[in-house]
Amino acid sequence: MRKILFILVMILSVSSVFAQKSKVTGAQNYLISGKLDKAKEAIDEGIQNEKCVDYPKAYLIKGKVYQGIFESPLPAYKNLERNPLDIAYAAYLKALELDQKGKMLKPVKIQMTNMIPDFTNEAVNCYNNKDYAGALFAFEKVLEIESMDLFKDNPVVDTAVIFNAGMAAQKAENFEKAIKYYKQSIDYNYGGAKTYAYLSKVLKANDNEKEAVEYIHKGFELFPNDSDMLVELINYYMFGGEPQKAADYLDKAIALDPNNASFYSAKGQLYDKMGELENAVAMYKKSIELDPGKFIPRYNLAIIEANKVSKHHKEVNEIMDAKKYNEALKVVYSEYEKVIPYFESALEVNPGEKNSLMILKEIYFKLRNQKELYLEKYNEVKAQLDSME
Known part of the structure; x- marks a missing residue:
C-alpha cells in the first residue's frame, strides 16, 4: 500500500513539473507564432513556479520572449513591458548560471549576438531623446556583452561604441565614465582630435585642470590643423588670462577656415x-557679414556703441556751464538715437532677448522728452518686459 502511495506521489510530482514546463513550451510555441502577449503571459506564469525556478531553458525562453517584445514593430506588443531588453539580458545570464551541461552556450550566444544591435539601437534612441544616462547604460551593455567569455574566440573592440559611451557620459555629466571611455578611445586611436578636445573638456569639468591642459596640447601636437583642437586652445587661453596666446591660435584658426563667422x-x-574696441568692432562686423543670423556679435557691437555714448554722457554731466551743457546734451541724445538700431538688429535674430530689451528701455526713457515716438516705444518695451516677470 505504501508502495502504491509513493508511486502516486511521484506521478503527481512529475505531472506538476510537466504542467509547469508545459507553460514554458507553450510560451515557446506562442513566440514562434508571433503571439507575444500570450507568450509573455505563459512564461511569466511558468517561471514563477518552484519547479521551473532552476530550469535553464525557462530563462532562455523568457529572454527570447522579452527580446521579441523589444524588437516588435507593433505598439501593442512593444507596450507590454517598459524595459524588455534589460529583462531579456538578465534572463540569458540566469540561463547560463543554471546551465550545468553546457546546453545553453550556443543558443544564448546567438541571442546575445542579436542583443548587440538591440542595445545599440536603444542607446541611439535614448541619446536622440536626450536620455543620456539611458544611452550610457545601453552602450555599456553592448561593451559588456562583447567582453563576455562567449565571444572570447572572436574578441571585438567596438571603438565606435566606446567613443559614443564617452559622449553619452559627458552629456549625462558622469565625468568619471566620460574620462574612462575617451581615454580608451585614445588608446585605440579612435576619434582623432575630437576625442582629445572632448577629453580635455570633461577633465576640466571634473576639476582636473592640469591634465586637461596636457591633453589639449597633446591633441594640438598630433592634429595642428584641426579646428576642434584650436577652439579648445583658444577657449583655454581666452578665459585663462593669456589673451595674446588666444589671439595667436585664433589667427591660425581663421587662416584654416576664413569663412567661419x-x-x-x-x-x-x-x-x-x-x-581694443576698434579692432573688436571690425571683427564683429566681419562675423555678421559671414553669418547674419548670429546674435552675439550683433549684441556685443550694440554694447560697445552704447558704452561709448554712456561714457560721453557722463563727461557731459560734468559740464558746469548751462548753455554748453544743453548743447552737448543734444549731441548725446542724437548719439543715443544712433545706438537704437544696433539693439533692434540684435533683437531681429533673437526676439525677446531680455538684456537688449532692458537697455533699449533705458535709452527710450532718456529720449522720451525728445520725441513722442520714444515715449510710445518705452511703454511698449516696458509692457513686454513686465510680461516676462
Whole structure:
C-alpha cells in the first residue's frame, strides 16, 4: 500500500513539473507564432513556479520572449513591458548560471549576438531623446556583452561604441565614465582630435585642470590643423588670462577656415576684453557679414556703441556751464538715437532677448522728452518686459 502511495506521489510530482514546463513550451510555441502577449503571459506564469525556478531553458525562453517584445514593430506588443531588453539580458545570464551541461552556450550566444544591435539601437534612441544616462547604460551593455567569455574566440573592440559611451557620459555629466571611455578611445586611436578636445573638456569639468591642459596640447601636437583642437586652445587661453596666446591660435584658426563667422566673433570678444574696441568692432562686423543670423556679435557691437555714448554722457554731466551743457546734451541724445538700431538688429535674430530689451528701455526713457515716438516705444518695451516677470 505504501508502495502504491509513493508511486502516486511521484506521478503527481512529475505531472506538476510537466504542467509547469508545459507553460514554458507553450510560451515557446506562442513566440514562434508571433503571439507575444500570450507568450509573455505563459512564461511569466511558468517561471514563477518552484519547479521551473532552476530550469535553464525557462530563462532562455523568457529572454527570447522579452527580446521579441523589444524588437516588435507593433505598439501593442512593444507596450507590454517598459524595459524588455534589460529583462531579456538578465534572463540569458540566469540561463547560463543554471546551465550545468553546457546546453545553453550556443543558443544564448546567438541571442546575445542579436542583443548587440538591440542595445545599440536603444542607446541611439535614448541619446536622440536626450536620455543620456539611458544611452550610457545601453552602450555599456553592448561593451559588456562583447567582453563576455562567449565571444572570447572572436574578441571585438567596438571603438565606435566606446567613443559614443564617452559622449553619452559627458552629456549625462558622469565625468568619471566620460574620462574612462575617451581615454580608451585614445588608446585605440579612435576619434582623432575630437576625442582629445572632448577629453580635455570633461577633465576640466571634473576639476582636473592640469591634465586637461596636457591633453589639449597633446591633441594640438598630433592634429595642428584641426579646428576642434584650436577652439579648445583658444577657449583655454581666452578665459585663462593669456589673451595674446588666444589671439595667436585664433589667427591660425581663421587662416584654416576664413569663412567661419564664430572665429571672427571670438576674436572680437578677445579684442573687446583687451580694450581694443576698434579692432573688436571690425571683427564683429566681419562675423555678421559671414553669418547674419548670429546674435552675439550683433549684441556685443550694440554694447560697445552704447558704452561709448554712456561714457560721453557722463563727461557731459560734468559740464558746469548751462548753455554748453544743453548743447552737448543734444549731441548725446542724437548719439543715443544712433545706438537704437544696433539693439533692434540684435533683437531681429533673437526676439525677446531680455538684456537688449532692458537697455533699449533705458535709452527710450532718456529720449522720451525728445520725441513722442520714444515715449510710445518705452511703454511698449516696458509692457513686454513686465510680461516676462
